[in-house]
Amino acid sequence: MTNKGFTTQLIHADRQLNTIEHGGVHTSTTQSVLFNFDRAQDLIDVFQGKQAGHVYSRSSSGAVTALQNMLNQLEGGVGALCFSTGMAAIASTLFSLIRAGDHIIVSRFLFGNSRSFMNTLADLGVQISFVDVTDVRCIEALYQPNTKMVFCETIANPVTQVSDCEAIGRFCQEKNIVFMLDTTMTPCYIFDAKKVHASLLVSSLTKYVGGHGNVLGGAVVDSGLYDWQTFSNIHAEYRVADTSQWGLTQIKKRGLRDIGATLSPDSASRLSIGLETLALRMSRACDNALQLATWLNSHEKVDKVYYPGLADHPQHFIARSLFSEFGAILSIELAPDADPCVFLDRLQLVLCATHLGDTRTLALPVASTIYYENGPDGRADMGIAENLIRISVGIEDIDDLIADFEQGLNAQ
Template identity: 50%
Template sequence: MTTPPNLHFTTQIVHADRWGGAEKGAIHQPIHSSVQYGYDKVEDLIAVFQGTAKGGFNYARQGTPTTAALESKITQMEGGVGTIAFSTGMAALCAVFLTLLKAGDHMVASKFVFGNTNSVFGTLADLGIEVTTVDATDLAQVQAAVRPNTRMVFVETIANPGTQIPDLEGIGALCRDKGLLYVVDNTVASPYAFRPATVGAGLVMNSLTKSIGGHGDALGGAITDTGLFDWSGYPNIFPAYRKGDPKGWGLQQVRKKGLRDMGGTLSSHSAHQLAVGAETLALRMERTSATALALAQWLQQHPAVAQVNYPLLPSHPQYERARKHLRVGSWLLSFELKDPAQCLPLCNRLRLPINATGLADTRTLIIPVAHTIFWEAGPEVRAQMGIGDGMIRLSVGLEDLQDLQADFAQALQG
């Protein structure tokens, strides 16, 4: 069935499987549990192995029809040319770094990143890949960090947990001028709130566990190629993958090395759960963003709160940037208590938010940042990232605003 033209975001996603040719009139792509995929002619199998076939599967470590259907949805969402699904967001991110960079290369990255991503930077350094972290909200710092051996610039659309927004447009123009690969982690914003392709990103990472899956019941990650980067000039593409249209070279290398060699494979069962969750992405982002903004405004007025970080607050340093780029503000907010000693007691007094790591669940999640997800980074790195001992991160869920406000009111009374 042919997809009708000019459809809006959610309409495309909820009908994607049946328009993509799901079997026997199914409205969802079935779960393909087979590991092996056979062919009547061995030449067809060889074509799949060598990447000359259009489509096709050989071994489930590199994908299945179920994961392919999810990849197609993510490609639609991000307005890209292709996507690879992984077992987790971190598997996706590591696949990009480890398959497209090599010893002697240099990467410029935002210093405002997820704690585990910051940990990976240390691993890259051990492998001979140097990473320079800068305040990416300031284009001049990114520009000053670029060297002759720089291959990649990496940022998060909305930083976790401080909600800083880099100079997305300026960095895109810089990367285009210098021929650098621009990689954007779009997890917190989601492709509904923002498309990194609009600012020139070459690759986009989404942790599917978060906004796109949205129910806290399946892990997954994805890398989308926007089609904007010229892979023909990228020096780290293996000779075996330098054939055919250069637009496919980058993703082919990431799939072969990240899935076939490293095994960061997403199961068909998880892919199915994530694909179903994706159908309500826009609805969830609208609801949780509206609640998060209202709660941020309320917390900002509370005498026990020193600072609230949320992109759509006028007090946010990148407020105008957020208004320009974001359709909605996202479910992520963080705040600092005036008395850091109250950080843990406050979390324990709350009844609705769950003391749990993770993001973008249907339930509100709360976590003291310095004691948990950024504990390993150490006090010096936390200070550089603006993470104080009294910072609390909230992932706002689908609860009613009035109930969340009442809960925070009683907890903040002490």
């Protein structure tokens, strides 16, 4: 099926990749926590990894496995794991692979919750260096013998800084360290993470994969490009015959199983269905975002527009080399005399909500909400102005979106 178009693959992936009963086109879900075995030896063999199967739904279930198979095929990886949220995927992966005394180089533009978790790791004895990831030279300058990983996002939320992913990937190859990349803003439809030699791809499935604001989920995919035999933190019990699975096995055992951030079968089913229309929704949202950003960039009531698709964006040419589309997130700074709350309250079509990747266009004041805990100095370090408004562009008709923003801005 690899020679088929992207959406064709998505539409038929479930029934072609997974075992489905009674001719269904979607993997069935089960609400059972436990799974019965007629032979005790079969239960033992599944527990010991000698036989495929499910023993307890905290660790695995049919619907979740089906979704993992689809995500892995799309990314061309060697395996995938799903979690209850995107933050659960990030936290479980890092808790599983990183130890006290290790050093991680991290984007200083990292999303607020992810950055907060890095502070938690620091409290546990992990050395964290926050850095400008738009220039690989900044990363190179921070490398030290105990550096185990570089972690960044493709496009930062909310100021849209674009990581120099190709150069970072080359650097991580040279130093033989893990390149963990958050691809939430740039799903596989617009970005091929293997081309930049990313090792682990993490994402919030809640966003563009689910796409409708009705389900939470997260995932990590192993691209197969990192040699886990060289990673000293893999425990002896997970160093089994298939070396490509060492990393994922440890994440599954020490992260998913032990921490327990399990994706429910019902959520997995909803995400699988949302995945089918990823390309259609993403294409429309990205096209809307480019048109809206261009229009806002010429409006007298808008001081600044942050969107990688604009020619004056600092990483515009990096974005052009990495992505087939520029994403559907943009942010704006209003003119100094404009009140962000008054503007947002005037919008009639756009929802004021803390979410992104939805079919609906959403907007919120950044500094006073999702980045409030970072404080003024922390926000300044991430390039977040106090009057910044983040906009997640949906799939509405573009003329309606522009009309709504126009009436909202003209009311200032």
